[in-house]
Amino acid sequence: MSKSSVNHGTQSVWAGELQPFPHGSHTVPIFSTVTFAYDDLQAWHDTSTGKQPGHIYSRNSNPTVSVLEEKVRVLERAEAATSFSSGMAAISNTLFALLKPGDRVLSIKDSYGGTSKIFLEFLPKFGIDVVLCDTEDHEQIESEIRKGFKLVYLESPTNPTLKVIDIQRIARIAKEFDAITAVDNTFASPINQNPIELGADLVIHSATKYLGGHSDTLCGLVCGSKELVNQIFLFREINGASLHPETAYHVIRGMKTLELRVLRQNENAMHISRYLEQHPAVSAVYYPGLESNTGHTIAKKQMRGFGGVLSFELKGGYSSVETLLHNLTFLHLAASLGSVSTLAGPPRTTSHVELNEEQRAGLGIPESLVRYSAGIENAEDLIADLDQALNLIKY
Numbered sequence: 001m002s003k004s005s006v007n008h009g010t011q012s013v014w015a016g017e018l019q020p021f022p023h024g025s026h027t028v029p030i031f032s033t034v035t036f037a038y039d040d041l042q043a044w045h046d047t048s049t050g051k052q053p054g055h056i057y058s059r060n061s062n063p064t065v066s067v068l069e070e071k072v073r074v075l076e077r078a079e080a081a082t083s084f085s086s087g088m089a090a091i092s093n094t095l096f097a098l099l100k101p102g103d104r105v106l107s108i109k110d111s112y113g114g115t116s117k118i119f120l121e122f123l124p125k126f127g128i129d130v131v132l133c134d135t136e137d138h139e140q141i142e143s144e145i146r147k148g149f150k151l152v153y154l155e156s157p158t159n160p161t162l163k164v165i166d167i168q169r170i171a172r173i174a175k176e177f178d179a180i181t182a183v184d185n186t187f188a189s190p191i192n193q194n195p196i197e198l199g200a201d202l203v204i205h206s207a208t209k210y211l212g213g214h215s216d217t218l219c220g221l222v223c224g225s226k227e228l229v230n231q232i233f234l235f236r237e238i239n240g241a242s243l244h245p246e247t248a249y250h251v252i253r254g255m256k257t258l259e260l261r262v263l264r265q266n267e268n269a270m271h272i273s274r275y276l277e278q279h280p281a282v283s284a285v286y287y288p289g290l291e292s293n294t295g296h297t298i299a300k301k302q303m304r305g306f307g308g309v310l311s312f313e314l315k316g317g318y319s320s321v322e323t324l325l326h327n328l329t330f331l332h333l334a335a336s337l338g339s340v341s342t343l344a345g346p347p348r349t350t351s352h353v354e355l356n357e358e359q360r361a362g363l364g365i366p367e368s369l370v371r372y373s374a375g376i377e378n379a380e381d382l383i384a385d386l387d388q389a390l391n392l393i394k395y
């Protein structure tokens with residue numbers, strides 16, 4: 001299944017599930033058990049010490065959870081994968097497993113809100129030095145990396161203005177200077193982008209978004225080399241941020257349609273971006289698929305599709321945002337993204353709620369910005385809905 005001749009669409013369905021399940025079950029059984037019994041003490045001991053495969057205790061590993069890990073591992077072209085109770089658990093366990101006091105981490109200013117809180121508040125408390133660079137300033141990132149870092153932590157495309165980083169370029173220089181490169185691949189999903197093929201060492205997912213795809217469950221994963229993933233796994237199994245088998249089942253079920261959903265969402269986001277670009281009430285559209293986008297050339301090089309999330313600025317400030325979002329029909333006014341249904345909101349109630357207006361402006365996030373996560377609905381209907389609401393805006 002890891003053969004690159006097998007395509008992502010097939011792997012989303014089959015990876016991790018080629019072996020027969022007990023009783024000929026067609027679907028992955030949910031092994032709702034904490035502990036696993038053995039015939040004798042020798043077998044138990046051999047499993048505990050890793051001499052034979054098997055499971056001991058579900059905080060460490062569980063057969064249902066293993067199927068999900070295998071599926072994501074194959075889709076991300078990685079040697080190993082491990083899972084977590086949420087995307088933030090994946091991120092924090094990775095950072096705390098790999099870093100120690102005195103280490104230095106380099107990241108970008110546009111990282112996900114929770115991740116940025118770890119960089120700005122949690123890591124410094126443990127004596128870990130954090131440097132945040134301007135997201136699209138590749139020269140600055142490269143010259144910083146030359147100063148020496150344990151870890152380079154990237155996200156591409158970013159939240160909420162969809163900036164794009166050349167993963168291959170940064171991973172290459174990080175390797176040269178002995179830094180581990182980790183990439184949060186949540187926005188792209190493995191259908192659109194595989195950071196390991198671009199030279200990254202670790203790929204992180206909030207499976208809460210595209211992998212699960214239905215906004216009904218929290219989950220996180222990390223993929224990479226056996227050595228790095230094992231180091232993170234050994235931290236997580238004691239730290240305890242383990243994934244519940246029932247949740248793993250939900251994500252496995254969601255992932256059956258991963259390629260179908262993401263291809264549709266790529267298309268919807270592209271149509272909607274083009275529509276918004278020509279609307280007089282819209283002053284800017286941020287989507288890596290648009291030729292006008294600053295990250296388009298890099299995105300075209302490293303992504304197979306441009307993703308389902310876009311953002312745009314409205315003329316007339318925050319009151320225009322209220323008019324638009326209060327008048328859309330096919331929309332949940334809610335945080336999160338990557339669901340089958342369309343979700344939208346302004347950064348001031350979603351990703352950047354903890355910052356004030358000035359801090360958001362400092363990050364280049366205007367109050368008139370709307371982040372829009374296209375669902376799998378019909379694009380014509382979504383555009384007609386946007387059209388009637390945008391035409392109510394006075395600017």
Ligand SMILES: *Cc1c(COP(=O)(O)O)cnc(C)c1O
Nearest residue numbers: 086087088112186206208218219
């Ligand atoms: C949502 C998100 C996270 C956090 O994931 P949770 O599953 O909510 O903990 C991390 N990174 C990105 C890019 C996200 O969108």
